[in-house]
Amino acid sequence: MKTDKIASTHLGKKSEGSINYNPSLLVAIPRIENRKQYNIDNNSLPFEGWDVWHAYEFSAMSENGIPVTRLLKLKYNCNSEFLVESKSLKLYLNSFNMSRFGKNTEECLSICKETIEKDLSNTLKTNVTVNFIKNNRKRIEIFNNFQNIMQYVDENSLKIENFKEAPEVLQTEQSQMQEYYLTFDSLRSNCRVTHQPDFGDVFIYYKSDKHIKEDSLVKYLCSFRSEYHFHEECCEMIYKRLYDIIDGKLFVCCLYTRRGGIDICPARWNNKVKDIDKLLDLTLFARNGVKQ
Numbered sequence: 001m002k003t004d005k006i007a008s009t010h011l012g013k014k015s016e017g018s019i020n021y022n023p024s025l026l027v028a029i030p031r032i033e034n035r036k037q038y039n040i041d042n043n044s045l046p047f048e049g050w051d052v053w054h055a056y057e058f059s060a061m062s063e064n065g066i067p068v069t070r071l072l073k074l075k076y077n078c079n080s081e082f083l084v085e086s087k088s089l090k091l092y093l094n095s096f097n098m099s100r101f102g103k104n105t106e107e108c109l110s111i112c113k114e115t116i117e118k119d120l121s122n123t124l125k126t127n128v129t130v131n132f133i134k135n136n137r138k139r140i141e142i143f144n145n146f147q148n149i150m151q152y153v154d155e156n157s158l159k160i161e162n163f164k165e166a167p168e169v170l171q172t173e174q175s176q177m178q179e180y181y182l183t184f185d186s187l188r189s190n191c192r193v194t195h196q197p198d199f200g201d202v203f204i205y206y207k208s209d210k211h212i213k214e215d216s217l218v219k220y221l222c223s224f225r226s227e228y229h230f231h232e233e234c235c236e237m238i239y240k241r242l243y244d245i246i247d248g249k250l251f252v253c254c255l256y257t258r259r260g261g262i263d264i265c266p267a268r269w270n271n272k273v274k275d276i277d278k279l280l281d282l283t284l285f286a287r288n289g290v291k292q
Contacts, residue, residue, distance in 0.1 A: 019095070019097075019098045020095060020098070020099055021095050021096055021099040021115075022091075022092065022095040023092065023119040023123075025088055025091045025092040025095060026084060026088050026089065026092050026119060026120065026123045027084070027085040027088035027123075028082035028083070028084060028085070028123050028124055028125075029082060029083050029084070029085050029230070030081060030082055031078075031080070031081065031082065031083055031232070032081075034229065034230075034233045034236075034237075035236065038236070038237055038240045039240075040236065040240055042081075045078070045079060046239075046240065046243055046270065047078070047236070047239055047243070047250075047268040047269060047270055048078070048079075048268070048269055048270070048271060048276075049077070049078035049235075049266065049267050049268035049269060050075050050076065050077060050078060050266070050267055051075070051076055051077075051078060051083060051232055051264065051265075051266045052073065052074070052075045052264075052265040052266070052267065053073070053074045053075070053084075053089070053262060053263070053264055053265070054071060054072070054073055054258070054262065054263050054265070055071070055072040055073075055074070055089075055093055055261060055262045056071055056258060056261050056262070056263075057069070057261035058070055058071070058072035058093055058096070058112075058132075059096065059097050060096040060097065060099055060100075060101055060108055060112050061097075061098065061099065061100045061101070061108070062100060062101065062102055062103065062104055062105060062107070062108045063100045063101070063102060063103055064103075065100065066105070068105050068108045068109060070109065070132040070133065071132070071133040072093070072116075072130060072131075072132055072133075073130070073131045073132075073133060074116070074120065074128055074129065074130045074131075075128070075129050076120070076124060076126050076127065076128040076129070077126060077127070078232070078236075078266070078268060079126075080124050080125065080126035081124075081125055081126070082123070082124045082125060082126075083124070083230065083232050084120065084123065084124060086230075086259075086260075086262065086264065087260075089262065090260045090261070090262055092119070093116075093262075096112060101115075109132050112132075113130045113131070113132065116128075116130045117129060117130045145181045146181045146182065146183040146203055146205075147181060147182060147183065148182075148183055148184070148185065149182045149183065149184050149214050149217060149218060150184070150218070152214040152215075153214050153215050153218055154215075158215055158218065158219075160218070160219050160222045160223075162219070162223050163222065163223055163224075163225040163226040164223060164226050164227060165220075165223050165224060165227050165237065166219070166220060166223040167220065167241040167244075169216050169219040169220050169223065170212065170216050170217065170220050170241060170242075170245055171212070171213045171216040172210045172211060172212050172213065172245050172246065173210070173211050173213060174209065174210065174211075175209060175210070175211040176209060177207065177208070177209045177248075178207065178208075178209075178211070179205070179206075179207045179249075180204070180205065180206050180207070180211075180212075181203075181204075181205050182203075182204045182205075182214070182217070183201060183202065183203050183204070184201065184202045184204075184217075184218065184221050185201045186199075186221075186222070187199065187200045187201065187202045187221055187224060187234075187254065187256075188200075188224060188225045189224045189225070189227045189228070189229055189231075189234050190226070190227065190228045190229075191228065191230070192228040192229050192230060192233075195228060196259075198231060198256055198257075198259070199256065199257050200231070200254050200255055200256035200257060201254070201255045202221060202238065202252070202253070202254050203251075203252070203253040203254075203255070204217075204238075204242070204251070204252050205249070205250070205251040205273075205279055206242065206246055206248060206249055206250045206251070207248050207249040207272075208246040208247060208248030208249070208250075209247075209248070210245065210246040210247065210248070212242065212245070212246065220238075220241065221238070231254060231256050231264040231266055232264065232266045234254060235252055235253070235254040235266035235267070235268055236266075236268060238252050238254070239252040239268040243270065248272065249269075249270065249272045249273045250269060250270050250272070250273070251267070251268070251269040251270075251273050251276070251279050252267070252268050252269070253265065253266070253267040253268075253279075254266055254267075267280070
């Protein structure tokens with residue numbers, strides 16, 4: 001597939017990277033190929049959302065050689081034509097490690113922020129925002145509203161046999177209009193190029209008079225274990241399958257564990273979700289609890 005060929009620019013290959021700042025390392029992946037498989041129209045998306053990345057080990061140097069290290073957070077809209085390929089982003093950010101910017105720490109961070117925003121915005125042809133999180137930022141409690149879906153499931157009677165994406169296992173029943181805050185901490189999928197496993201937590205909020213039976217939802221989420229997709233694609237696939245069976249508010253966020261110092265946290269929601277800031281406050285955090 002065309003996407004796999006583009007993604008293979010760095011993935012699955014030995015890469016030396018660069019000891020000097022090098023924006024040419026960035027690789028943009030078109031979203032359209034995977035979306036077509038799930039009847040997601042690029043020109044009329046059934047959701048809104050962000051792709052949020054946390055780079056825990058970003059580092060550069062000031063002009064006098066003093067290292068400056070921060071947690072970097074970048075964000076761009078899911079309506080962009082492209083997503084950034086993860087290894088290319090790691091190589092690009094690593095190219096800052098031995099490069100020197102600014103007379104002091106604050107000037108260094110300011111130049112890096114402006115540079116990264118410009119490079120990524122140009123590569124992805126969309127507006128990308130970058131922020132650095134101070135190392136002494138106050139930690140906060142998160143996810144209090146979300147309940148582990150497994151507490152609603154009888155493990156002794158639950159049998160899961162399908163490990164390729166299986167929307168047919170999803171079941172709903174009519175109910176009163178109700179809100180559901182569910183999380184599942186055992187999402188596993190695989191990189192579509194290297195086939196390395198990716199692990200994450202899924203956070204699902206929906207409000208509907210259709211109740212998704214929790215055991216069927218667990219079966220569906222487990223069916224990703226032998227799927228080969230990028231993180232953003234998995235989030236959109238889960239969203240679209242749920243969107244197709246309920247008529248109401250829907251929010252899906254996938255917080256993947258970090259690899260190579262970077263994690264990816266895509267979130268998708270429909271326009272019926274009016275209190276999205278509240279949900280984003282609950283979900284779009286660095287995994288160590290640092291608020292955006």
